Amino acid sequence: MNRETVLELNHIGVQFGNRKVLDDIHVQVKAGEFIGLIGPNGAGKTTLLRVILGLLSPTKGSLQISGKPVLHGNRAVGYVPQKIHLDPNTPLRARDLVGLGLDGHRFGIPLPSRKRRQQIDEVLSAVDALSFADAPVGRLSGGEQQRLLIAQALLTNPRILLLDEPLSNLDIRSAYEVVRLVSRIGREKGIAVIMVAHDMNPLLSSMDKVLYLAKGHAVMGEVENVIQSDVLSELYGYEVEVLRVRGRVLVVGGEETDLDVLDLVEGSHCNGGDVMIQ
Amino acid sequence: MSFLFQIFQPNMLSQPFMVNAFLSGSIVAVLAAIVGFFVILRGYTFAAHALPKIGFAGASGAVMFGVNPLIGLVVFAVSGALSIGLLGKRGRHDVITALVLVVALGTGALFLVITDNYATGAYALLFGQLVGVSGSEVVEIAILGVICIGVLSFLYRPLLFASILQEGAEARGISIRLLGMVFLVVVGITTAITVPVVGALLSFSLMIGPAATTQYVTHHPFRSMGLSVSISLFTVWSALTLAYDTGWPIGFFVAAISAIIYCLARFTAKRNPITFVRSQMKPKNL
Numbered sequence: 001m002n003r004e005t006v007l008e009l010n011h012i013g014v015q016f017g018n019r020k021v022l023d024d025i026h027v028q029v030k031a032g033e034f035i036g037l038i039g040p041n042g043a044g045k046t047t048l049l050r051v052i053l054g055l056l057s058p059t060k061g062s063l064q065i066s067g068k069p070v071l072h073g074n075r076a077v078g079y080v081p082q083k084i085h086l087d088p089n090t091p092l093r094a095r096d097l098v099g100l101g102l103d104g105h106r107f108g109i110p111l112p113s114r115k116r117r118q119q120i121d122e123v124l125s126a127v128d129a130l131s132f133a134d135a136p137v138g139r140l141s142g143g144e145q146q147r148l149l150i151a152q153a154l155l156t157n158p159r160i161l162l163l164d165e166p167l168s169n170l171d172i173r174s175a176y177e178v179v180r181l182v183s184r185i186g187r188e189k190g191i192a193v194i195m196v197a198h199d200m201n202p203l204l205s206s207m208d209k210v211l212y213l214a215k216g217h218a219v220m221g222e223v224e225n226v227i228q229s230d231v232l233s234e235l236y237g238y239e240v241e242v243l244r245v246r247g248r249v250l251v252v253g254g255e256e257t258d259l260d261v262l263d264l265v266e267g268s269h270c271n272g273g274d275v276m277i278q
Numbered sequence: 279m280s281f282l283f284q285i286f287q288p289n290m291l292s293q294p295f296m297v298n299a300f301l302s303g304s305i306v307a308v309l310a311a312i313v314g315f316f317v318i319l320r321g322y323t324f325a326a327h328a329l330p331k332i333g334f335a336g337a338s339g340a341v342m343f344g345v346n347p348l349i350g351l352v353v354f355a356v357s358g359a360l361s362i363g364l365l366g367k368r369g370r371h372d373v374i375t376a377l378v379l380v381v382a383l384g385t386g387a388l389f390l391v392i393t394d395n396y397a398t399g400a401y402a403l404l405f406g407q408l409v410g411v412s413g414s415e416v417v418e419i420a421i422l423g424v425i426c427i428g429v430l431s432f433l434y435r436p437l438l439f440a441s442i443l444q445e446g447a448e449a450r451g452i453s454i455r456l457l458g459m460v461f462l463v464v465v466g467i468t469t470a471i472t473v474p475v476v477g478a479l480l481s482f483s484l485m486i487g488p489a490a491t492t493q494y495v496t497h498h499p500f501r502s503m504g505l506s507v508s509i510s511l512f513t514v515w516s517a518l519t520l521a522y523d524t525g526w527p528i529g530f531f532v533a534a535i536s537a538i539i540y541c542l543a544r545f546t547a548k549r550n551p552i553t554f555v556r557s558q559m560k561p562k563n564l
Contacts, residue, residue: 073451
């Protein structure tokens with residue numbers, strides 16, 4: 001299938017003072033692709049997201065979204081923030097939160113209209129959230145709130161959906177649900193999905209490609225080709241080992257233990273002993 | 279009946295100062311309730327607490343220089359708001375608010391001492407007084423109030439967006455910092471016009487009380503704001519009436535009435551919590 005390129009990063013580099021945060025990132029993402037943006041803390045994942053959102057101009061290189069240069073507040077990019085901390089008494093219904101994605105950037109008071117309601121209902125139904133559309137948003141579970149955040153990002157009909165660690169506060173079951181949901185929406189609507197994650201395991205069955213980021217460098221490709229000991233060792237600049245245990249992937253560092261192992265321990269509810277690598 | 283006449287004295291509104299107090303009190307009640315909705319949503323309660331006291335320092339300065347206290351209130355409260363907004367670090371305002379507050383209060387104490395016999399005036403500014411607002415001040419309060427309500431209606435959506443989902447709003451091109459500053463200035467002005475009626479020490483109860491109360495009653499944003507406004511108006515009107523009857527400070531009645539309403543709402547909510555049902559629709563196969 002010949003799909004159009006929606007995101008093109010041309011040798012992007014970002015430098016804060018003397019510190020190179022991103023170096024020569026050269027990546028193309030096609031419509032409908034599901035990309036897992038994986039990497040340890042401090043690898044530059046958030047910086048890369050801010051570049052794609054147009055909140056940060058790269059010091060080197062250029063980027064295009066659907067063939068156009070990136071603008072701040074681009075409607076072609078739907079952004080799902082990491083988490084919301086809401087008081088249980090927050091005076092908003094689920095649909096009010098989602099409505100912010102439709103016209104939250106406009107001035108004035110939103111006038112209720114049938115069209116507005118219909119548009120909001122549509123995305124609520126896309127994330128299976130219609131059943132709690134009128135519930136107080138602060139009382140919903142983390143997984144339910146995450147679905148609302150996704151719905152909110154879909155309202156601009158984006159070509160790319162960026163999710164900043166959407167799984168980090170979810171239990172393992174909700175995490176898998178969110179991944180499947182996003183992957184289904186991406187396929188159905190032809191939206192490219194870039195999901196940032198610490199632990200790649202929940203994404204393994206859904207992602208088309210992995211964009212692995214370490215020390216400001218990136219490799220992108222299919223999981224089997226990228227998540228290999230030699231590829232990642234070169235990226236990290238020191239020996240790391242990729243282990244595949246019962247369909248799960250662990251990246252173990254030579255000097256420091258990579259967070260993927262820790263995440264797996266937390267995420268899969270096993271006690272530490274179960275994942276000790278024999 | 280005679281009991282009712284004692285509370286609602288028929289000649290109350292034939293007194294010009296009471297008419298002024300009711301007019302300015304009503305404007306302030308509406309504005310404070312709407313501002314309070316956002317103050318609570320954004321977690322700015324400490325700033326809302328500090329700004330009236332910062333404004334109080336300005337008012338005592340204005341008295342010292344012989345200018346209209348309302349000017350001193352507005353200048354100090356707005357500069358206080360701007361300092362808090364400019365010097366605060368990305369959503370964290372606590373420390374800088376405290377510092378601005380103590381600097382202002384210290385200056386206010388100095389102004390009071392220099393002005394010498396300003397004790398009654400200071401008392402009125404701190405606790406509010408019925409004769410605190412003159413006819414020309416009602417007009418000034420009305421103008422400032424209408425401007426603030428206009429700004430809040432204009433910024434309603436981005437302000438709500440940025441208060442709930444800061445990163446999402448930023449990604450959509452909203453300038454979080456500018457928006458936060460404008461909002462703080464609105465809080466400052468609201469404060470400045472609330473102080474002459476309710477007093478500096480207790481005006482913050484009008485901003486927080488009604489908005490905090492409605493959270494236990496509804497989670498619908500417009501209904502919540504409407505209910506806040508009604509509670510706020512009821513609080514101010516009863517406080518003014520009772521203050522007229524008793525000669526006790528308005529600030530006391532405002533604080534007491536809003537606290538009672540808040541407790542009632544919270545107690546009722548505990549017994550009949552807001553419930554919501556996830557309707558029995560089968561989720562689609564993921």
